[in-house]
Amino acid sequence: MKKTTKSIEDYLEAFYILYKNKEPLESARVSRLLNVSRPAVNKATHELMRLGFINKTPYSEIEFTPAGKRIASKVYHRHTTIKKYLLKLGVSEKNADRDCCLIEHVLSDETFKKIEELVVDKD
Amino acid sequence: MKKTTKSIEDYLEAFYILYKNKEPLESARVSRLLNVSRPAVNKATHELMRLGFINKTPYSEIEFTPAGKRIASKVYHRHTTIKKYLLKLGVSEKNADRDCCLIEHVLSDETFKKIEELVVDKD
DNA sequence: CCATATTGTTAACCAGCGTTAACTTTTTTG
DNA sequence: CAAAAAAGTTAACGCTGGTTAACAATATGG
Numbered sequence: 001m002k003k004t005t006k007s008i009e010d011y012l013e014a015f016y017i018l019y020k021n022k023e024p025l026e027s028a029r030v031s032r033l034l035n036v037s038r039p040a041v042n043k044a045t046h047e048l049m050r051l052g053f054i055n056k057t058p059y060s061e062i063e064f065t066p067a068g069k070r071i072a073s074k075v076y077h078r079h080t081t082i083k084k085y086l087l088k089l090g091v092s093e094k095n096a097d098r099d100c101c102l103i104e105h106v107l108s109d110e111t112f113k114k115i116e117e118l119v120v121d122k123d
Numbered sequence: 124m125k126k127t128t129k130s131i132e133d134y135l136e137a138f139y140i141l142y143k144n145k146e147p148l149e150s151a152r153v154s155r156l157l158n159v160s161r162p163a164v165n166k167a168t169h170e171l172m173r174l175g176f177i178n179k180t181p182y183s184e185i186e187f188t189p190a191g192k193r194i195a196s197k198v199y200h201r202h203t204t205i206k207k208y209l210l211k212l213g214v215s216e217k218n219a220d221r222d223c224c225l226i227e228h229v230l231s232d233e234t235f236k237k238i239e240e241l242v243v244d245k246d
Numbered sequence: 247c248c249a250t251a252t253t254g255t256t257a258a259c260c261a262g263c264g265t266t267a268a269c270t271t272t273t274t275t276g
Numbered sequence: 277c278a279a280a281a282a283a284g285t286t287a288a289c290g291c292t293g294g295t296t297a298a299c300a301a302t303a304t305g306g
Binding site for chain 1: 292
C-alpha cells in the first residue's frame with residue numbers, strides 16, 4: 001500500500017462526501033468544502049491518480065478506483081465514528097467537527113478500535 | 124499571543140521534558156529525543172526566541188521565558204493527560220505515546236477539558 | 247446561438263520544516 | 277594542556293502543500 005498523507009486523505013474524503021451526498025464529484029466543490037484554491041485540488045487529484053485512488057481525464061469528473069473507494073470510506077467511517085464519540089463526550093457540534101477532522105488521519109488503528117467500541121456499544 | 128505550530132510546540136515540549144528530568148537543556152538532547160537533526164533544532168530555537176518563548180546566546184543553553192514556560196507546561200500537561208486517558212481506554216503504552224504526540228497540539232480546549240475531567244475523576 | 251459564468255488547468259512562486267555537509271566552539275579526557 | 281569528542285552553527289538544498297495570475301474548456305441562461 002502506498003503512503004497517504006493527511007492532506008491527500010482530506011481530498012479523498014471530500015470527494016467521498018460529495019459522493020455520499022449524490023453531488024457531482026467536481027474539484028470546485030472540494031475547493032469550497034476544504035477552503036482551498038482550485039489549483040490545490042487539481043494538484044491533489046493528480047496525486048490521487050498517481051496513487052491509484054481515482055481515475056479521470058482532463059476536464060472530466062473524477063471517479064474512484066476500488067482501492068480509492070475503500071480508503072475513502074475508511075477515512076469517512078473514522079470521521080463519523082470519532083465525531084459521534086466526541087459528541088457523546090459532550091463536545092459541541094462545532095468543535096467535534098473541527099477536532100475529528102484533525103485527528104481522524106493520525107490515530108493508530110488500536111486507539112480507533114477502542115473508540116469505535118465505545119460508540120457502537122451505545123447503539 | 125503569537126501563533127505556534129505543532130512543530131514549534133514539539134520543540135518547546137522537548138526542552139520542557141529535559142527541564143522536568145533535570146537534564147541540561149541542550150539542543151543535541153532534543154535532537155535525539157525528537158529524532159531530528161541538530162540543525163533542525165537550531166532553527167527551531169531561533170524561532171522560539173523570535174516568539175519570545177526562550178532566551179539564549181550563541182553556544183549557550185536555552186532558558187525559558189515566563190511565557191515559554193507557561194506554554195510548555197500547558198503542552199506537557201496536555202500530553203500527560205491525553206496519555207493517561209488513552210491508557211485508560213486500554214490502548215497500549217506504545218500507541219498511547221504515539222497518538223498523544225500527534226493529537227495533543229490540535230485538540231480544541233473544549234474537547235481537552237472533557238478528556239481531562241474523565242481522567243481526574245478517576246483519581 | 248452566443249455571452250457570461252463556472253470549472254479545470256498550468257505556471258511561477260512561497261512558506262514551513264526537514265535534510266546533509268562543513269565549519270566553529272565548547273567540553274571531555276588521557 | 278593538547279587531542280578528540282561532542283555540541284552548536286551556517287549554508288545550500290529538497291519536499292510538501294499551499295498561493296495567485298492567466299488562460300482553456302465547459303456549462304448555462306437570455
